[in-house]
Amino acid sequence: MLINIKNNIQSMSDKKLALLASILPISLMIFWHYSNAGLPFADANDFIGASGAIVNHFYNGDFLKGFYELYSGKPWRPVSFYLLLFPFMLISGNNILFTGACVHIICLFFIIIYSYHLLRCITDCKSSSFIGASLIGLLSGSFFPGGDSFLFAETALTPAVIGVIYHLYKSNFMISKRHSFYALIAMLIAFTVRPIEALLHLGPVLIYFFYSGYKNKVFSKKLILNILQVIIFSIFLLSLKGLDITVDQRISNIDEFQAAELYEYLFKFLLIIILILVIPLIYSLGRKFLYYLRLSKDNSGSYVLIIFSLFSFFILFWFADAWRDLYTWIYRTQLGDVARVTNTESSFIKLPTSLTELFNRFYFQIAHAGLIPFIVTFFSSLIVFIYKIKKRITNNNKLYLYLFYGLIIPIIPVMISISNTPRKFQISYILIIIFLIAYSYSINKITKFIVIFYMVTISFQSASLINITKLNDNSYSQYVSGNFLKPKKESFETKIIEIINKNSSVYNFKNVDLAFMYPGIDHDIFTANMLSALIPKKTFYTSLPVIFEDYKSEWLIDRLKKIHAVFLINPYGSMEISEKFSKVFKNEFINARFPQEKLYAELMHFYFSRKLEKSFNYISIECMDFPKKKNAPVVGCLLINRNIVKNNEN
Numbered sequence: 001m002l003i004n005i006k007n008n009i010q011s012m013s014d015k016k017l018a019l020l021a022s023i024l025p026i027s028l029m030i031f032w033h034y035s036n037a038g039l040p041f042a043d044a045n046d047f048i049g050a051s052g053a054i055v056n057h058f059y060n061g062d063f064l065k066g067f068y069e070l071y072s073g074k075p076w077r078p079v080s081f082y083l084l085l086f087p088f089m090l091i092s093g094n095n096i097l098f099t100g101a102c103v104h105i106i107c108l109f110f111i112i113i114y115s116y117h118l119l120r121c122i123t124d125c126k127s128s129s130f131i132g133a134s135l136i137g138l139l140s141g142s143f144f145p146g147g148d149s150f151l152f153a154e155t156a157l158t159p160a161v162i163g164v165i166y167h168l169y170k171s172n173f174m175i176s177k178r179h180s181f182y183a184l185i186a187m188l189i190a191f192t193v194r195p196i197e198a199l200l201h202l203g204p205v206l207i208y209f210f211y212s213g214y215k216n217k218v219f220s221k222k223l224i225l226n227i228l229q230v231i232i233f234s235i236f237l238l239s240l241k242g243l244d245i246t247v248d249q250r251i252s253n254i255d256e257f258q259a260a261e262l263y264e265y266l267f268k269f270l271l272i273i274i275l276i277l278v279i280p281l282i283y284s285l286g287r288k289f290l291y292y293l294r295l296s297k298d299n300s301g302s303y304v305l306i307i308f309s310l311f312s313f314f315i316l317f318w319f320a321d322a323w324r325d326l327y328t329w330i331y332r333t334q335l336g337d338v339a340r341v342t343n344t345e346s347s348f349i350k351l352p353t354s355l356t357e358l359f360n361r362f363y364f365q366i367a368h369a370g371l372i373p374f375i376v377t378f379f380s381s382l383i384v385f386i387y388k389i390k391k392r393i394t395n396n397n398k399l400y401l402y403l404f405y406g407l408i409i410p411i412i413p414v415m416i417s418i419s420n421t422p423r424k425f426q427i428s429y430i431l432i433i434i435f436l437i438a439y440s441y442s443i444n445k446i447t448k449f450i451v452i453f454y455m456v457t458i459s460f461q462s463a464s465l466i467n468i469t470k471l472n473d474n475s476y477s478q479y480v481s482g483n484f485l486k487p488k489k490e491s492f493e494t495k496i497i498e499i500i501n502k503n504s505s506v507y508n509f510k511n512v513d514l515a516f517m518y519p520g521i522d523h524d525i526f527t528a529n530m531l532s533a534l535i536p537k538k539t540f541y542t543s544l545p546v547i548f549e550d551y552k553s554e555w556l557i558d559r560l561k562k563i564h565a566v567f568l569i570n571p572y573g574s575m576e577i578s579e580k581f582s583k584v585f586k587n588e589f590i591n592a593r594f595p596q597e598k599l600y601a602e603l604m605h606f607y608f609s610r611k612l613e614k615s616f617n618y619i620s621i622e623c624m625d626f627p628k629k630k631n632a633p634v635v636g637c638l639l640i641n642r643n644i645v646k647n648n649e650n
Helices: 003-012 016-021 025-037 043-059 063-072 083-092 096-120 126-137 154-170 177-193 195-215 219-241 249-254 260-301 302-316 323-334 335-340 355-369 371-391 399-416 425-441 442-467 477-481 491-506 525-533 555-563 579-591 595-606 641-650
Strands: 511-514 541-543 564-568 618-629 632-641
Touching: 016 025, 016 126, 016 442, 016 555, 025 096, 025 126, 025 442, 043 063, 043 083, 043 096, 043 525, 083 096, 083 154, 096 126, 096 425, 126 425, 154 177, 154 399, 154 595, 177 195, 177 302, 195 219, 195 355, 195 579, 219 302, 219 491, 260 302, 355 425, 355 491, 371 399, 371 425, 371 442, 399 425, 399 525, 425 442, 442 477, 491 511, 491 564, 491 618, 491 632, 525 541, 541 564, 555 595, 564 595, 564 641, 579 595, 632 641
Parallel strands: 511 541, 511 564
Antiparallel strands: 564 632, 618 632
16 A cells, blocks of 8 residues: 555656645644734834835825835835735735735745755655655744744745755756746845845855856856956945935035935936936946856856846845945844843853853754754664665765755854854754755665654654644643744734724824833734834824933933823733832842843833822823733733823813
């Protein structure tokens, strides 16, 4: 019977089998999203907000503005991930959960498809590739590439990185036209979705690609130099665009708005005149460059110069208006204010002091991603390795090197720096599993025995994901699935915004501080703020008092005098005034290490000591309960500033 099944599978096309391999993982993903009511948080809100704002332009009938914003409406992280969200937000009326499900299903599908085809590059056994691709599709990193979160940009980056590796390998140094242009698409997705991560994963792969092409006499030194020139020239143009050409302060001092605006118009007019004058030269150079591209293809037989010229052009186009924003984002999150308030360490580099510590760091990442899949695939590969040594079998398949170079560089900062979040390791983990499965399939004689282990692993993976989705607390699940994101039964951020929206029409306040970013509070201010931005024709706006510099009490006092309302949450229990919580937050204010914690601790101390009421005239108008922690009710309240809101009512 098993032989008949295997023969039937072998007779099927690779397209059908790859599709079949995706059925089980995607079915479980649909089950997860069907069970989930929790919203994305943190980075995801940036992309959802940008996409939702564009959708609102279309719903309001401003189509020209909407189409323009598809390019110019980049979030503060100037990446293209929001474009993937846009069509699903558009057809669903900004339904975030529907969008999240669709995007994750599509990206998981491509992870499985590419995994199947990568495995087929190693083995002739279609059934083995089918089983291996299913196993890869059930990894937590395949389900949620952003770590324990969803709708992070890594969701699209993961299949893009795997796709680049596959198409580069199959393109045969870009002699294959089809695989060359697919590689271009995958590279553009990767480098516009997460530029730095794409560079870390694909930079070594591309270096090996060009080195190998040169060694095989497909690429000449001149050809490689020409490609470098095109890329460097594009970066040079972006750098020029990134120069600060804002209006001189002296001009602004003449008239802050009109003089500056006139200066910008004159500057743009001058650019247009210059452009018109050089158009003939640009046209002539363009024709010569296109001729050279065709000549390069005829001489080398490779599309490589064409592909990387197109790649440079599209990267230049995408970041033309956001190069400075890209630099700002990278600097702030790695070295600047955001890094300072999110890291407890004073130095970025944190070298391990022993081999034991190095092993523990690696073990932590593997355990977070899924210990059992790694153990099973590792020991399967080890069996094959021992068998090859015993039989003196060598294997020179270059695919292993493509996979290895794709994963090795991103592991280094995880091992030696404070940038060690599991989120940064997920793609490397998937590539490790693909590498190990591929290697375990390299000896056909013992593949059938290894496949049995993989089928058992798939059974455990499926059971584990079902348990997690059902919110069952089975201890073994974490070893099989890692720290898998659990679905939520409801979104409390939605309820917070509903309370604010309802009361804004009653009390006529215009702005609300969402201040509850504090340890122990699971509810995300950025998610709530994003939900607020998606409300059409609302009469209020939410603000986020996030502190990146040294905190001073004067800042809070000044802000409390100006804002209309504030939403507070006590992570320790009730919002009922008590001396106990007043002392708790006073102590936490004194001992807080980060400015954001100081802000909220002092704000809560003001509340529980009645200073917020007596000195600033704030009163609570509505409260709500959150899930209990340690048998204590967690409560949040909306407070209004009667000094301002009263005037608004009058």
